[in-house]
Amino acid sequence: MSSSSSSAQLSLPRALARLIPFAKPAKWWIFAGLLVALLGSVASLIIPIVLQWVVDGPLLTGDRTAIVWGVAAVLGLGVAEALFIFLRRRFVLRPMTEVEFTIRQTFYERLQRLPVAFHDRWQSGQLLSRMMQDIGLIRRWLTFGLIMLVVNVLTMLIGIGLLFRWHWALGTVFFICSLPIWIVGYRFEQKYGALSRKSQDQSGDLATAVEESVHGIRVLKAFGRGGHSLDQFRKQAESLRGTEMHKAREVGLIWFWYDLVPFLALGACLFTGIVLASMGQLTVGELFGFFALAAAVRWPMNSLGFLFSFLIDARTATDRVFEVFDAEITIADPEHPRTVEQPRGELAFRDVHFRFADARDHERDLVDGLDLVLRPGETMALVGATGSGKTTLTALPTRLYDVTAGAVELDGVDVRDLTLEELRGRIGVAFEDPILFSASVRENVLLGREDLDPEGPEADRVLREALDVAQAGFVFDLPNGIDTEVGEEGMSLSGGQRQRLALARVVAAGPDVLVLDDPLSALDVDTEALVEAALRRVLATTTALIVAHRPSTVSMADRVAVMERGRVTAVGTHSELLRTSDHYRYLISSLEAGEEAPAVDAAVAEPVAGDASPPHDDTPMSEPDDTTGSAGSTGTEEVAR
Known part of the structure; x- marks a missing residue:
């Protein structure tokens, strides 16, 4: 469909930006959620700095009071991080359900306004999957995926920047070793996007199959075709399963890289840190703080695989929903409506x-x-x-x-x-x-x-x-x-x-x-x-x-x-047409027989006057009944005459 192709041509940011009008009423709640989530991540990044101070200071000097203050600082930062996570959920959960409600209501209103010709072309299961599954996925992404993607990317960048605080060589090694993550992420987007779209379309087809079989259950049972229907369903479900397995393999592959790369980076940094420490350019506390911070950065890096797949699923869901929003409303109120001044019923x-x-030119x-x-x-x-x-x-x-x-x-x-x-x-x-x-x-x-x-x-x-x-x-x-x-x-x-x-x-x-x-x-x-x-x-x-x-x-x-x-x-009138129209007599004869007349090709010669049967049909004419022809009768006797 044209709407599908136009949506697919949009870049990922532009495609998702189409959600802004719906999310705009909740923008301050989203910003608040982003802020507290970022504060929680910053709190987690400060903990390694405190630990470095404790190792290089109170632990070496034996200052128990300072150690207690260090422990209290770490505990306070941990509690603050947990509180910020709670506030993030509290800020965005309710507003995002309202955004979901607005999108779903607008979608349904759009379905009501779209012409019958649109519904003739679209499977009901496809519309149902967009209404329920895709809009629900968009809400979950706005609630969790969007905020966590922004926060985790910022956390990773801030964390890598802080790694340079201890020694430029350590920061450089960690940064260079992290570059494959972005290359793998780009290639993942190209493959996973097509699989995500295919999977969601197949889900819609499967919903259509279930709906049709439920609505047509009497026919399936009457003809004993339940097994055939099950076979067809199994094929569609197996096709969807294959697509989901392909998606799972792609997600598993990117998780592999996002797990492997941070460990390789940590291994390279450990070797570099030991060399620097042996040369007296790095203290034990600094090395400890570096690895504590690198461990804190590792989780945001690992989460990018899940968040990227979530992002692409949300983009696909957005495209599918906006295919309906983009469909042209060809039957609508006129720009300058008129009214009937004197209703008569003509x-x-x-x-x-x-x-x-979609009719062909020759039809x-x-x-x-x-x-x-x-x-x-x-x-x-x-x-x-x-x-x-x-x-x-x-x-x-x-x-x-x-x-x-x-x-x-x-x-x-x-x-x-x-x-x-x-x-x-x-x-x-x-x-x-x-x-x-x-x-x-x-x-x-x-x-x-x-x-x-x-x-x-x-x-x-x-x-x-x-x-x-x-x-x-x-x-x-x-x-x-x-x-x-x-x-x-x-x-x-x-x-x-x-x-x-x-x-x-x-x-x-x-x-x-x-x-x-x-x-x-x-x-x-x-x-x-x-x-x-x-x-x-x-x-x-x-x-x-x-x-x-x-x-x-x-x-x-x-x-x-x-x-x-x-x-x-x-x-x-009925009587006039019986006298003057051969085709009408044929139609009335067919109606009396209890069936609608089949279409007669115009190229075939018209039946001769008085013959109530179709051309070249040897079926005998109905016998006249005992009723007289009138406006309220079927006129059989008149046809016979």
Whole structure:
């Protein structure tokens, strides 16, 4: 992805600097943590100087009082170091959890604002791993890794500088012997960075695999494919394990060098110190103090391996989080929004074209120059063969996707000129595959009514009316009634129950325009008839576009629009279209058979008038029933004639 490549091109300091706006409110706490951590390190560096004074002074002279003061000084410095470490943790821990909260909240808000097209491309597991794992890692690095890296590098530099205090030759030997650490660290960054990114991406893929298998557990069990799913998971987990092992080898290698180099430096310094002492250029106390200080510097040097790997992991996590932050929000409020002065509920499609951004040049638009106007208060059924673009069309009025050409208008105003809040408050959508949230029935149905107090009498009235329209009275028989938690995605309910609650949700929102994508497909015939009877009361005063896959759904419409290959080819009443449209007769015949018509290639000749079967199909025509043709019937008898 482009965002990924742009993040990878940033240098490590510039990449991590992108966290500054989030960490800025806690900057004084970070500085305080750095200061007390540095004071703790300075306290540890002073101890060797005190020890040198004790060895060369009181121990040689036998001054017990001075020895006691020396011991007290070392004890005091040790206590001070421990206190500073405690204060460092106290200063940064709480502010960094607030920084983590801010990043996580901003990340979630960004996910809500990004268009549906973004979520179509991204795996949910990748987003989940960024939200939880990567942001948590960033917080731990800001809390511990950043401060300790700065402090330990400064401690090492200050300590090496103090080593020159006793003798320039000792300091020079120690410094030269320490240079390989920086060379190894640079090479480590180059290798470990790629491994860290690969590991975190694989973790996201593994999270996606787990999520998909949990959501699809019924399918896996029904087809007996649990073993196959386990094999696929094992392969992905093994791949992640291999990457983690490669990372561990790299970390182990750098730890080896960071452990070895200080010992080599100490060995070289010991030899040099003995020579200098034998020449009378160094006292025993100075040699003792030098090695005590070198030992104090050794820990910061050893920790660089861990801190460098932590730094690179944090940089990778930052890149992954900012890939989402950098994703373009293509569907947003206009700079100068308009409003509908006189809401009437007219919905119009003006020469609408739509194609996905990754569509190839030779592919036709999914919606290809479509024109359609729904009059205020009118119910229009949309019928068409599979792949004609019906479901795609239902996503355009609320700007789940933006048209690539033409315009969708609400009461004469282009929907792109309205704020998303106003637009989606005035147009309600119910999808064929209903999604419920892990919340109570009440919260799910009143999702679109932020203006109501969920526990107030008005909310209770709206809730009960919506449930009545959707024939969802079954909720009162649930263990806790309308306060029953429906579980993740509502899977504790049947498909028909979920569909009725989704319909109740859109009815409760009270929009001016309803867009329904086959909202009754999971209902049995008797329940469907009851829902349709109640729904007619709502449709009497509401503009509605209904994707119809059943003849009974068509019967609710004032007019019917026939869609072929992304265009509306005929509009009229049910009876008019039966008389004038061969393709409509074929579609109605398919709906009566209980299945949606397959897509018919435009290059194939049109069926002859009166033939309700597709071209070159020898299937006999349905027998006429005993009902007379009317606006509320399926028109079988008329088709037969």
